[in-house]
Amino acid sequence: MTTVRIGVMYDRDWAPEGLPAFARDAEALGVDDLWVVEDLGWNGGVSAAAVALASTERLRVGIGITPAPLRSPALLAMELATLARMFPGRLVAGVGHGVAEWMASVGVAPKSPLALLEETIRSVRALLHGERVELAGREVRLDGIRLVHPPLVPPPVVAGVVRPRSLELSGRVADGTLIAEGHGPRDLERVRELTAKGGAGADHDLTVLAFCSVGEDPEQVARTLRPSVEGQAGWLGRPPEQVFTVSGRAEDAAGRVDELAAAGAGTVVLRVVGDDPLKQIGKVLEALAASGRTPATASPATARGEG
16 A cells, blocks of 8 residues: 655645635645745745645645745745744745746846755754854855744755756755656656765655646546646656646546655645646545555545545
């Protein structure tokens, strides 16, 4: 039996005011995680995480991702610590490079993105663990900074990265790696190799985002996914047919989740495309339960297959 955390993304295109009800409904459905997005011009990730956490009781909330160039490490650590103090054990903090063009458009493009990300993650993790940080780095300077109220349960800080040198960096400094939509099991093998090269051990958690569409008509599912798949294919630099998705009939989608789990994913976060996203998630959870491939914390109804 494969156990994997199942999450759902609150898509950046969805109105922010819908987040509280969506988070409550997702929690009631039995998902383990809700991931919020920070993209330039769309939403603030820390504020969205605060809303989702305050709206729910059990759900773990992930931020995917805060761009390091936009955030002072000290301020980011303060914000994360506040959430982690109020909602212990329920926060995952994703940090990444950010889209280079977007960072340039607001005047924060770093001279060395790799140095900035490494120094940011090292600093934020140290501050969240109650350490006093002195750093005169290539991109970050902190002169004896310490949090007055560090979290009792420091949240994991994961790197949302794609390229080989960044994946090595993640293995060196982060608690886990957040992997973008479109990456499949064979990609995860390479991710494991690169994070291990950076020094990551077996406890380095992989969280995989995946486009998801569930339906009985495969042609309709393909049409629904096509714009997302083609756009991601261009960003990843691979043909659309090589963009991995969790899609098809519910049992097929559950099988795709299992493929990711077998390749090392600890969490699979579904970015649902199409109508009634929670209904689609519910069908995947039911199929996982029916086949013995269970999410980490299924609701009683889902575990019985009642949905």
